[in-house]
Amino acid sequence: xxxxxxxxxxxxxxxxxxxxxxxxxxxxxxxxxxxxxxxxxxxxxxxxxxxxxxxxxxxxxxxxxxxxxxxxxxxxxxxxxxxxxxxxxxxxxxxxxxxxxxxx
Amino acid sequence: xxxxxxxxxxxxxxxxxxxxxxxxxxxxxxxxxxxxxxxxxxxxxxxxxxxxxxxxxxxxxxxxxxxxxxxxxxxxxxxxxxxxxxxxxxxxxxxxxxxxxxxxxxxxxxxxxxxxxxxxxxxxxxxxxxxxxxxxxxxxxxxxxxxxxxxxxxxxxxxxxxxxxxxxxxxxxxxxxxxxxxxxxxxxxxxxxxxxxxxxxxxxxxxxxxxxxxxxxxxxxxxxxxxxxxxxxxxxxxxxxxxxxxxxxxxxxxxxxxxxxxxxxxxxxxxxxxxxxxxxxxxxxxxxxxxxxxxxxxxxxxxxxxxxxxxxxxxxxxxxxxxxxxxxxxxxxxxxxxxxxxxxxxxxxxxxxxxxxxxxxxxxxxxxxxxxxxxxxxxxxxxxxxxxxxxxxxxxxxxxxxxxxxxxxxxxxxxxxxxxxxxxxxxxxxxxxxxxxxxxxxxxxxxxxxxxxxxxxxxxxxxx
Numbered sequence: 001x002x003x004x005x006x007x008x009x010x011x012x013x014x015x016x017x018x019x020x021x022x023x024x025x026x027x028x029x030x031x032x033x034x035x036x037x038x039x040x041x042x043x044x045x046x047x048x049x050x051x052x053x054x055x056x057x058x059x060x061x062x063x064x065x066x067x068x069x070x071x072x073x074x075x076x077x078x079x080x081x082x083x084x085x086x087x088x089x090x091x092x093x094x095x096x097x098x099x100x101x102x103x104x
Numbered sequence: 105x106x107x108x109x110x111x112x113x114x115x116x117x118x119x120x121x122x123x124x125x126x127x128x129x130x131x132x133x134x135x136x137x138x139x140x141x142x143x144x145x146x147x148x149x150x151x152x153x154x155x156x157x158x159x160x161x162x163x164x165x166x167x168x169x170x171x172x173x174x175x176x177x178x179x180x181x182x183x184x185x186x187x188x189x190x191x192x193x194x195x196x197x198x199x200x201x202x203x204x205x206x207x208x209x210x211x212x213x214x215x216x217x218x219x220x221x222x223x224x225x226x227x228x229x230x231x232x233x234x235x236x237x238x239x240x241x242x243x244x245x246x247x248x249x250x251x252x253x254x255x256x257x258x259x260x261x262x263x264x265x266x267x268x269x270x271x272x273x274x275x276x277x278x279x280x281x282x283x284x285x286x287x288x289x290x291x292x293x294x295x296x297x298x299x300x301x302x303x304x305x306x307x308x309x310x311x312x313x314x315x316x317x318x319x320x321x322x323x324x325x326x327x328x329x330x331x332x333x334x335x336x337x338x339x340x341x342x343x344x345x346x347x348x349x350x351x352x353x354x355x356x357x358x359x360x361x362x363x364x365x366x367x368x369x370x371x372x373x374x375x376x377x378x379x380x381x382x383x384x385x386x387x388x389x390x391x392x393x394x395x396x397x398x399x400x401x402x403x404x405x406x407x408x409x410x411x412x413x414x415x416x417x418x419x420x421x422x423x424x425x426x427x428x429x430x431x432x433x434x435x436x437x438x439x440x441x442x443x444x445x446x447x448x449x450x451x452x453x454x455x456x457x458x459x460x461x462x463x464x465x466x467x468x469x470x471x472x473x474x475x476x477x478x479x480x481x482x483x484x485x486x487x488x489x490x491x492x493x494x495x496x497x498x499x500x501x502x503x504x505x506x507x508x509x510x511x512x513x514x515x516x517x518x519x520x521x522x523x524x525x526x527x528x529x530x531x532x533x534x535x536x537x538x539x540x541x542x543x544x545x546x547x548x549x550x551x552x553x554x555x556x557x558x559x560x561x562x563x564x565x566x567x568x
Contacts, residue, residue, distance in 0.1 A: 010351075015145055016358040018403075018536045019240035024354050028347075051468050063360045065377060066350035072358040074241045076466065080147025081535045082408065082453045082486045087147045091464050 005097040007032040015089040018079040023071040023093055033067040039101045047071055050095040108291045109327045110136045113170050115311025117141035118158030119321040125338030129323045130173050137170050138286045140309050142185020148405040151255050152534030154193030164201050171205050182276045182286050190257045190280030192221040198277055203558040212557050213275050216268030219552040220260050220279030224253040235543040242539050256404030256538055261366030263547035265289035282365055283309035296328045302370040303390035304333040307352055314348045332388035343383040350377045368394040397543050400550050404538025410490040411530040412497040414483040416519035422511045423518055424479055431456055434503045441499040452487040452496045486533045497527045
């Protein structure tokens with residue numbers, strides 16, 4: 001059992017336009033990528049529970065050529081509107097860091 | 105087809121590049137020097153106010169070198185999304201810098217100016233004919249939304265750049281443009297594979313993000329061959345790596361496999377990335393699916409009013425442990441005190457954020473019930489006019505500083521205020537109200553093109 005931040009090289013978040021947030025998890029070796037991917041922990045249900053969304057608002061895309069997993073979700077507030085706390089969306093990744101990855 | 109070499113001077117005009125990289129790049133025989141100058145990431149203010157988010161000095165430095173390089177090599181220079189958001193005001197700001205450079209370098213280039221700002225009225229007929237639809241989770245655009253819009257720009261594709269070249273432009277300065285289109289336009293015009301052209305453009309538009317070691321922005325070069333393209337740094341001592349190039353396709357895009365452009369979609373599903381030597385990565389297999397309708401993205405903002413902010417900290421453990429109840433009590437008091445001076449709740453937007461608690465992630469914060477030893481409190485007030493936002497912010501400051509809470513010992517003041525004046529006017533506030541796509545009859549529909557020679561009165565005639 002390991003935490004996601006122990007297996008990944010990059011865990012980042014960023015706007016994908018003013019309406020969406022995209023979270024990238026990038027690995028530096030295929031084994032770690034496989035372990036996380038095969039564990040099934042990164043599921044729409046899990047991400048939805050971390051970000052207060054419903055399952056169908058979460059899109060998860062594996063991008064094996066870059067050993068990466070991409071998660072795209074809607075922003076809670078349009079970027080830069082009153083009440084927004086993160087105009088660039090660069091600090092929304094923290095809930096992913098300690099996800100427990102149980103090898104499948 | 106001979107290879108076509110395109111140099112992206114920097115990931116952002118004004119973020120800089122090294123002269124070593126630029127000159128080495130030029131020595132390789134470049135067909136086009138280009139740079140993207142825009143992003144919507146800094147938020148709606150820059151489009152709303154027409155203010156650039158990079159400095160004039162930095163932009164002039166980058167442009168001077170690019171234009172000198174273009175003149176010397178007799179190759180075109182493209183700038184997309186001029187001034188940051190590509191509004192007319194920001195295009196004119198960039199044009200003024202180009203005029204200065206042309207005077208200084210004593211040159212008379214033909215400059216094509218592609219203005220892409222639309223008048224809100226132009227949207228109405230498009231709304232009536234159902235040609236505008238949301239780009240993501242935002243509501244449909246109606247006529248009322250259009251009439252409330254302060255500024256709107258269309259994000260143009262490759263065709264206007266191509267038309268500018270056909271008209272003989274040496275420099276093209278464009279309003280809001282697809283990042284990749286700036287780089288894909290020339291190869292497409294010369295018959296290069298569209299999948300490769302767009303994918304190459306998509307990779308080099310962020311400049312040195314694909315370069316190691318990461319030492320700030322710099323030039324990157326894409327070269328298109330018959331059935332592949334290569335990516336290499338301009339700088340002879342730096343390198344592009346397969347991982348960085350592949351990973352870049354992820355960056356800031358909702359999907360790494362499908363990238364929508366005005367005239368079609370780039371499909372990277374079967375793209376392969378190979379490190380062919382220490383500095384160069386080869387990419388092949390990218391595909392292009394042309395679309396039957398030509399669509400441009402629209403970015404628009406409406407004006408909400410004016411902002412006043414106040415920031416302070418508290419180190420009182422009793423207050424920190426009950427901060428949520430305290431903020432709630434203050435909100436009620438601010439509302440009441442504002443009303444007492446004639447300001448209704450509907451006249452302002454008040455946001456109070458507690459740093460050290462959940463200011464960054466709000467309801468998504470997993471540790472929001474954990475207590476820090478000190479917290480920061482940010483008050484953000486937006487109202488129709490500056491005076492009202494100042495008045496509410498002053499009430500908020502007073503309330504946070506002096507409101508009682510259970511067990512209070514620090515009765516001379518709840519806050520450490522870090523500076524004087526404590527309340528700061530943050531100017532105009534805008535909101536993105538248009539993030540849509542618009543169908544066009546042809547690629548030039550949302551564009552106004554003008555050809556000029558931006559030098560004070562020409563000392564020589566251009567065409568003899």
